Structure formats: C-alpha cells, structure tokens
Amino acid sequence: MRKHLIHWLLALVLLLGAVPLSPAAGAAEAPDAWAAGEVALAVELGLVPDDLQSRYTDDITRAEFCRLAVICLGEAARVNGWTFDPAPASFDDTDDPDVLTAAGLGIVSGDGQGSFLPGKGITRQEAAVMLYNTLTVMGAPIAPKGAVFTDQAAIAAWASDAVSAVVGWGVMNGTGGGAFSPQGTYSRQQAYVTMYRLLSSVYMQMEAYSYTLQPGESLATGCYYATGEPAARWTSSDPG
DSSP: OHHHHHHHHHHHHHHHHHSOSOHHHHHTTSOOHHHHHHHHHHHHTTOSOGGGSSOTTSBOBHHHHHHHHHHHHHHHHHHHTOOOOOOOOOOSSOOOHHHHHHHHTTSOOOOSSSOOOTTOBOBHHHHHHHHHHHHHHTTOOOOOOOOOOTTGGGSOHHHHHHHHHHHHTTSOOOOBTTBOOTTSBOBHHHHHHHHHHHHHHHHHHTTOOOOOOOTTOEEEEEEEOTTSOEEEEEEEEOOO
C-alpha cells in the first residue's frame, strides 16, 4: 500500500511540474489591452527589436531604453536625412554601443561615479527626462506647459520641466486622478507606446507652423507620420 502511495505521489509531482502554475506568466507575452494598438504600430515601424517583443509588463531597463531611443533616432535620421554626432562616452560597467550613443547624445547619464547601471529599471520621471532629451536631440520645439498634477510636489526638480513638456507634447499621460506618479515603475509596453508617440508626434507637429504668403508666392506643405509618408498635403498660392 505504501509503495503504491509513493508511486502516486511521484506521478502527482511530475504532473504538477508539467503544468504552468501561473496563468499570468503567459499573459505577459502579449501587451495589455490599453497598449496593444500602439505597441503593434511601434513593432510595425521597427521601433521594437524582435528580442524585446515579449514580457511586455516587465520593467524596462536603462540599457533597453537606450536601445529604443537609438532606434527611434535612427528612423528619424533615415526619413529626414539627419545625422547625429554623439560625443565620446564610457562607463565602467557597460560597453553597450546603444548606451554609449545615448549617453553621447545627452539622452542619459551615469550615476556620477563612472557607472551606468544598465540592468536597473527606471521611474516614470526618469522616463520623462529621457524622452524629453530624445525629442531635444531631434530638434523638436518643446517647452514646459506648467504644473498640472496633483502630486506635482513629488516630482523631482530636475524632472519637473521634462515631465510637463512630454505630457504637453502628448507623449506621456498621467496615471489617473490628476496624478503623475513620478516614482512609479516603467514597463516595456509603456516604453514602446511612448517611443511610438514620440516619433509620430514629431512628424505630426513639426510642420504645424503659421505661414504668411505674399502675392505671387506659393507653398506646399503637409503632415508626416513616422514612416515619412505624407498623411495630408495642401498648396496655397497668391493670397492677394
């Protein structure tokens, strides 16, 4: 009887070992519903490398965010014919070329003691600063919009203007109830969504300027999406 019981227990252990114990582990392999549409667009535009298209609810690391920023800048450079010239950068804990490029462009910095901490996660206010710096590298005309959050006092002074600017630019949102939650963590899916918004908002806003035409002058302009293809185009001529 005891021998049969031992065999039964062993079979049960093997059976439990073959069955996933946490359904949530599989769910993380797809973005949450609120992020799915923009994540798909980011993937379609090539902003998310194949090896990062999983574990969407995991915290994004500092090195991974640098990789996304460099890819985003590369797409902007390709479309516009831009070139970026990063300054030399080095850290004692990483030689990741994307980290060094992002640091050389002023998007990120180290810990002040020679290290970068590539595997560390980032907070929402740190993400805002990195996104703001990426927009600045692109030459986007962004400016702070003023304090608008119920937890404004919790936002660090070094991040306050960046938070206000990227929210005003439409790249980031609050977390509900008028709060920004500056110390909240930042997930992969949040990073993909905001990087997509960053790139697409630049193309949708960079040409939104006012033009005054003189008699006999004409102008053709339009709005562009992140692929560089025109979404709309119009021509105005001879206003006199």
